[in-house]
Amino acid sequence: MGMAKDIKPHYTYKDYKHWEGRWEVIDGEAFAMSPAPMPKHQDVSGNIHIALQQELVSCKECKAYLPIDWHVAEDTIVQPDNLVLCYQPHGSYITKAPSLIFEVVSPSTAAKDEHLKFDIYQREGVRYYVLVYPDEKLAKVYRLTQDGRYAKALDATDEAFTFDLQKCTIDFDFSKIWN
Numbered sequence: 001m002g003m004a005k006d007i008k009p010h011y012t013y014k015d016y017k018h019w020e021g022r023w024e025v026i027d028g029e030a031f032a033m034s035p036a037p038m039p040k041h042q043d044v045s046g047n048i049h050i051a052l053q054q055e056l057v058s059c060k061e062c063k064a065y066l067p068i069d070w071h072v073a074e075d076t077i078v079q080p081d082n083l084v085l086c087y088q089p090h091g092s093y094i095t096k097a098p099s100l101i102f103e104v105v106s107p108s109t110a111a112k113d114e115h116l117k118f119d120i121y122q123r124e125g126v127r128y129y130v131l132v133y134p135d136e137k138l139a140k141v142y143r144l145t146q147d148g149r150y151a152k153a154l155d156a157t158d159e160a161f162t163f164d165l166q167k168c169t170i171d172f173d174f175s176k177i178w179n
Contacts, residue, residue: 012074022067026116028075038106044134045104047177048082052100052170059168062086062099069093072120080117081132086167097124099165102139104132118142122150128163137178 010028022033037045045066052064067079071093082102085094101121103113113131121129122144129150131140137157142150154161158175 010075013071013077014074016077022079023077024079024112025075025077026112026120031112033079037104040134041104041106043179044132044177045081045102047179048102048104048132051172051176052082052084055170055172056084056168061167062165070098071095072124076120078117078120084163084165084170086165097121097126099126100128100130100163100170101126102130102132104134106134118150122148127165128153132177134178139174139177 008029011025011030012028013025016023016025016030024031024033049064049066056062056064062084065083065085067081068083068089069092070078070080070083072078072095077093080098080101081104083098084100086099087096103109103117105113118129118131125144125148127144129142129144131142133139139154139156140152141154141156141161143153145151156174160171160173160175163170163172
């Protein structure tokens with residue numbers, strides 16, 4: 001008699017849209033977005049959003065958003081902490097890649113942000129991916145290269161970086177997000 005294998009459920013958007021609370025689904029695996037982020041995480045995320053909004057005031061094409069559902073595939077739905085879209089979204093979620101994503105990393109999300117989401121964002125063509133570590137006051141900026149791979153562009157603490165989104169540029173001052 002053979003041993004029964006552990007069979008994990010494989011969730012899709014059809015399941016996800018009925019759940020209470022905040023969730024992400026990556027390759028069919030559910031990830032609870034709770035407990036709520038710590039105050040430091042929220043402060044940094046809010047500061048990122050404010051800085052992005054200020055930089056995009058004169059851009060008619062791009063807009064900064066706080067977490068919204070990105071329906072990457074039927075079994076992959078993510079909610080980046082901060083994102084910039086250079087197109088007008090339609091409906092209750094987005095289906096096309098953002099131009100820029102910031103993920104504020106906590107100990108409970110590090111593996112997901114540094115590996116699973118890194119791979120998804122790279123594969124889907126997100127032009128810039130920024131991993132932000134509030135406790136270390138460090139941001140790792142990755143830029144998509146011509147061959148479709150991320151290359152680290154900068155380890156930022158108090159530096160500025162120009163994100164070239166083609167339709168707009170963002171001169172982002174990392175020193176402003178840590179307060």
